[in-house]
Amino acid sequence: MTVSKTAGVEAAKPARPPRKENGEGPDEVSALQLGELSELLGYSLKRAQLKVFEDFLNCVAPLQLTPAQFSVLLLLDRNPGRNQTEIANTLGILRPNFVSMLDGLESRDLCARMRSTNDRRSHILALTEKGRAVLARAKKLVASKHEARLNELLGPEGRAALLDMLAKIAREF
Amino acid sequence: MTVSKTAGVEAAKPARPPRKENGEGPDEVSALQLGELSELLGYSLKRAQLKVFEDFLNCVAPLQLTPAQFSVLLLLDRNPGRNQTEIANTLGILRPNFVSMLDGLESRDLCARMRSTNDRRSHILALTEKGRAVLARAKKLVASKHEARLNELLGPEGRAALLDMLAKIAREF
DNA sequence: GATAATTGTTATCCAATATATCAAATGCCG
DNA sequence: CGGCATTTGATATATTGGATAACAATTATC
Numbered sequence: 279m280t281v282s283k284t285a286g287v288e289a290a291k292p293a294r295p296p297r298k299e300n301g302e303g304p305d306e307v308s309a310l311q312l313g314e315l316s317e318l319l320g321y322s323l324k325r326a327q328l329k330v331f332e333d334f335l336n337c338v339a340p341l342q343l344t345p346a347q348f349s350v351l352l353l354l355d356r357n358p359g360r361n362q363t364e365i366a367n368t369l370g371i372l373r374p375n376f377v378s379m380l381d382g383l384e385s386r387d388l389c390a391r392m393r394s395t396n397d398r399r400s401h402i403l404a405l406t407e408k409g410r411a412v413l414a415r416a417k418k419l420v421a422s423k424h425e426a427r428l429n430e431l432l433g434p435e436g437r438a439a440l441l442d443m444l445a446k447i448a449r450e451f
Numbered sequence: 452m453t454v455s456k457t458a459g460v461e462a463a464k465p466a467r468p469p470r471k472e473n474g475e476g477p478d479e480v481s482a483l484q485l486g487e488l489s490e491l492l493g494y495s496l497k498r499a500q501l502k503v504f505e506d507f508l509n510c511v512a513p514l515q516l517t518p519a520q521f522s523v524l525l526l527l528d529r530n531p532g533r534n535q536t537e538i539a540n541t542l543g544i545l546r547p548n549f550v551s552m553l554d555g556l557e558s559r560d561l562c563a564r565m566r567s568t569n570d571r572r573s574h575i576l577a578l579t580e581k582g583r584a585v586l587a588r589a590k591k592l593v594a595s596k597h598e599a600r601l602n603e604l605l606g607p608e609g610r611a612a613l614l615d616m617l618a619k620i621a622r623e624f
Numbered sequence: 625g626a627t628a629a630t631t632g633t634t635a636t637c638c639a640a641t642a643t644a645t646c647a648a649a650t651g652c653c654g
Numbered sequence: 655c656g657g658c659a660t661t662t663g664a665t666a667t668a669t670t671g672g673a674t675a676a677c678a679a680t681t682a683t684c
Binding site: 437 | 483492499507518529530541543616618623
């Protein structure tokens with residue numbers, strides 16, 4: 279995203295510049311007042327989440343992995359021998375939606391479904407060689423580019439405190 | 452959500468209880484290992500955001516307001532005389548999507564569009580009487596039920612620290 | 625006055641999320 | 655054993671949020 283827009287073919291008419299260089303400064307007319315909005319935790323939470331996901335996508339772009347896909351690969355690596363329902367439930371993904379997600383990963387040869395010998399209903403999920411390799415590269419990108427940047431912004435202790443509180447909310451709220 | 456499921460009409464067959472009371476304990480087979488996932492800020496961020504939005508919806512359910520709608524009302528109250536583009540931009544909503552959102556609020560008589568006298572292209576947005584009343588009630592519900600619960604979970608200082616870091620991420624990341 | 629830009633709008637499109645339903649397989653209990 | 659409920663993966667489908675393209679009306683700019 280934020281890539282092409284209308285700048286496709288007939289990009290030959292910057293006759294008059296758009297009057298707004300839109301460099302960095304306040305682009306709005308006079309900067310609206312957020313008011314109580316800045317005290318709404320959910321608002322900042324959502325805004326921050328969008329930013330973090332966007333940065334994640336950028337950092338791991340060469341591997342073409344979304345946050346959700348990355349989380350699946352991580353879980354498969356750490357939990358061998360599990361079936362689709364178990365992995366999906368752990369990630370809060372509904373089973374029907376997890377099917378097409380796995381189709382995508384499997385078609386890229388990042389993971390594989392194998393029929394269980396015990397329970398022939400279920401599919402045991404496993405990373406492929408390529409899946410392990412991609413995951414390893416992704417981990418490095420995330421650590422060196424993504425999480426490093428967050429560390430820089432918040433400081434190690436700030437980042438840890440943030441993570442604790444978020445996990446607590448996700449767990450106990 | 453999480454309301455009815457299949458328990459609609461023919462809810463007369465608890466012949467054998469589902470074998471899992473599903474009270475509170477670890478429902479999963481043996482609790483998967485999250486591994487590096489618990490260190491991924493984006494993961495906890497998303498999970499926490501979902502929980503917070505869900506609670507917001509519950510708390511403000513009697514008024515039938517989503518977080519996004521609430522944020523619009525807040526912004527309109529604090530920034531009179533603005534047009535659709537300005538409000539939408541401030542909230543990170545794309546103008547085309549903001550149209551139907553406003554249609555919803557306007558059809559419920561919570562806000563109104565008025566053609567500007569200066570610029571007859573733009574619609575000046577304003578809360579109606581009912582809009583102000585609903586916003587006032589919503590604020591009370593959010594403060595007493597929603598944010599109060601977060602305060603209880605994190606403590607006032609924790610909540611403030613969390614808000615600061617989230618705002619910083621949303622602003623500078 | 626001609627051309628570009630802006631505003632609100634419509635029409636789409638895509639992704640994420642949610643429910644209902646199904647066939648195959650398994651568990652349970654008399 | 656035999657029947658019934660449950661589970662698993664899958665399909666179809668609906669809803670929602672978010673994104674782009676295009677348009678008419680209006681305004682800005684040269």
